[in-house]
Amino acid sequence: AQTIHQWPVAEIKAVGSPLSLGCTIKGKSSPNLYWYWQATGGTLQQLFYSITVGQVESVVQLNLSASRPKDDQFILSTEKLLLSHSGFYLCAWSLGVSAETLYFGSGTRLTVL
Amino acid sequence: QQQVRQSSQSLTVWEGETAILNCSYENSAFDYxxxxxxxxxxxxxxxxxxxxVSDKKEDGRFTIFFNKREKNLSLHIKDSQPGDSATYFCAASVSTNAYKVIFGKGTHLHVLP
Known part of the structure; x- marks a missing residue:
């Protein structure tokens, strides 16, 4: 059974339009959750992390926001997309305070035109 | 400032050879x-x-060599196979703040048959 599910698999959006990407974790209690962004062929840039419901820490400012409305759900959004938002968005989870191993989802490919 | 640096963007080896991927880091506090x-x-x-605290970690065909004094490490892939062709990311974190994981830019490994 898949532990982490990201949706949608891919999106093509216009500059200036809103965006919402989602991530659900199943079978893990109180996971730490993360959003990463990856430019094509590029490194993994951490965007946000959340240790508990309702609390989200921002790591880098990219005109994006994140929320954790439920223990098993992490949402990434923006009201106005920029061309620079194109890329591969990855959700990940880890467990405990050691939190060292990240388990990534399959990602969402976003193209902003 | 790039905290985790991978020296090669791309590496090509023949099947059966040992691939060596290098990584260095800036922050002495990184411990994982x-x-x-x-x-x-x-x-x-x-x-x-x-x-x-270790200078070597081995798992099957994969071995990490770690040099704390020089702040560098390398991943050795013994008996490389075409199925090993992928991008390899070196990452680092501090155990007291494990929620922030810093990734290098990645090395794309090509294993030729």
Whole structure:
């Protein structure tokens, strides 16, 4: 059974339009959750992390926001997309305070035109 | 400032050879160093990891050599196979703040048959 599910698999959006990407974790209690962004062929840039419901820490400012409305759900959004938002968005989870191993989802490919 | 640096963007080896991927870091506080493997269109997956108290970690064909004094490490892939062709990311974190994981830019490994 898949532990982490990201949706949608891919999106093509216009500059200036809103965006919402989602991530659900199943079978893990109180996971730490993360959003990463990856430019094509590029490194993994951490965007946000959340240790508990309702609390989200921002790591880098990219005109994006994140929320954790439920223990098993992490949402990434923006009201106005920029061309620079194109890329591969990855959700990940880890467990405990050691939190060292990240388990990534399959990602969402976003193209902003 | 790039905190985790991978010296080669791309590396090509023949099947059966040992591939050596290098990584260096800036922050002396980093004490956990995972390597992630990523295939195109997928999320990265943990391959092998080492803590700064060790100088070597081996798992099957994969070995990490770690030099704390020089602040560098390398991933050796013995008997490389075409199926090892992927992008390899060196990462680092501090155990007291494990929620922030810094990734290098990745090395794309090509294993030719």
């Amino acid at each position: 160093f995972p390597w992630y493997q990523q295939f195109p269109g997928e999320g990265p997956a943990l391959l092998i990891a080492i803590r700064s």
